Amino acid sequence: MYTVPKLEDYSPEALDRAVAELFSALDAESRDLHSESDWKAFHDRWLARKNGVLTQINDTWLKAAPGPAKREVGRRVNELKARTEAAIEAAQDKIHASASSTKLAADRLDITLPGIQRPIGVKHPVLRVMDEIVAVFKAMGYSVGEGPEVETDYYNFESLNFPPNHPARDTQDTLFIADQESKPARDRLLLRTHTSPVQIRTMEQQPPPVRIVIPGKVHRNDPLDATHSPVFHQVEGLAVDTNITFCDLKGTLDHAMKALFGSSVKTRFYPSFFPFTEPSADMQVSCIFCGGKGCRKCKFSGWIELLGCGMVDPNVFDFVKQNGYDSSKISGFAFGMGVERIAILKYEVEEIQLFYEGDVRFLEQFA
Numbered sequence: 001m002y003t004v005p006k007l008e009d010y011s012p013e014a015l016d017r018a019v020a021e022l023f024s025a026l027d028a029e030s031r032d033l034h035s036e037s038d039w040k041a042f043h044d045r046w047l048a049r050k051n052g053v054l055t056q057i058n059d060t061w062l063k064a065a066p067g068p069a070k071r072e073v074g075r076r077v078n079e080l081k082a083r084t085e086a087a088i089e090a091a092q093d094k095i096h097a098s099a100s101s102t103k104l105a106a107d108r109l110d111i112t113l114p115g116i117q118r119p120i121g122v123k124h125p126v127l128r129v130m131d132e133i134v135a136v137f138k139a140m141g142y143s144v145g146e147g148p149e150v151e152t153d154y155y156n157f158e159s160l161n162f163p164p165n166h167p168a169r170d171t172q173d174t175l176f177i178a179d180q181e182s183k184p185a186r187d188r189l190l191l192r193t194h195t196s197p198v199q200i201r202t203m204e205q206q207p208p209p210v211r212i213v214i215p216g217k218v219h220r221n222d223p224l225d226a227t228h229s230p231v232f233h234q235v236e237g238l239a240v241d242t243n244i245t246f247c248d249l250k251g252t253l254d255h256a257m258k259a260l261f262g263s264s265v266k267t268r269f270y271p272s273f274f275p276f277t278e279p280s281a282d283m284q285v286s287c288i289f290c291g292g293k294g295c296r297k298c299k300f301s302g303w304i305e306l307l308g309c310g311m312v313d314p315n316v317f318d319f320v321k322q323n324g325y326d327s328s329k330i331s332g333f334a335f336g337m338g339v340e341r342i343a344i345l346k347y348e349v350e351e352i353q354l355f356y357e358g359d360v361r362f363l364e365q366f367a
């Protein structure tokens, strides 16, 4: 630490040396400042009125100088004071600058940091399967039709050959809209139990030929269990033209199943009953898990029942006869499948509820 020496020799050379010594000490001390409080101590040490280095210089050098040397010493001391004050001020600026550059460094945008990642959603497995099914039929020239989920009794039942009070209505546990009793039966509203109403709505709007697939949500008063849900999805199809036969139906569905499950899948058709088709059939595919050998999934039969289908009943065409659907001239087939059922098979999902619970751990597996 610098202490102010007493001067014996007041020659210019001796003064130069003393001043140079002082400045080198000032310089060294000012380089060693790291904080505002360091600087404060430094400032006081040099500039304090009582016992500061400059005060000591005044007392030790100037006051003690012999008469003839006083003028020269005074000039140097003034110069030295000005330089010291400037150096102390510069040291303060340096401290401030380095503090604010530290702050700047903290605020600086580091473009190499990874950004905030927002997970991008993926298509829900049910929607994905629905789109897949639709795409298979679009590739065969089908267009896509949609219709309302709140339907009238007429479109959901009557025009599809479910006459009022027909027992076949009981097989579709229907959810009715409340307070409809004052309306005529055919106008009463319900939640559609199948996407089939869109078949009639389409035929009302366009004359034959028709090739259409109808994806959508349907509702039934079914209690929730491993394979049933009160809300589920269907894809229906309708093809109407001259000379459409059951062979066209079989060929179309066989192709669609191969497109969905792989070319080794086989199909077979069993007689069934639906009010809107005659003849009606259930279609089975060879088990996609065991290839038809028999396993737990296919209950050791080698086959899995997948959809209902049939030739459009002439009674259905009669409801749209005035729009060109004369059952003596045209024919058609229709089919309908449950999307969840196919999704369960494709993804080997244990319970249908998993599709609706919105559990991200389940849904992430389809990302």
Ligand SMILES: [Zn+2]
Pocket: 287, 288, 289, 290, 291, 292, 293, 294, 295, 296, 297, 298, 299, 300, 302, 303
């Ligand atoms: Zn099997």
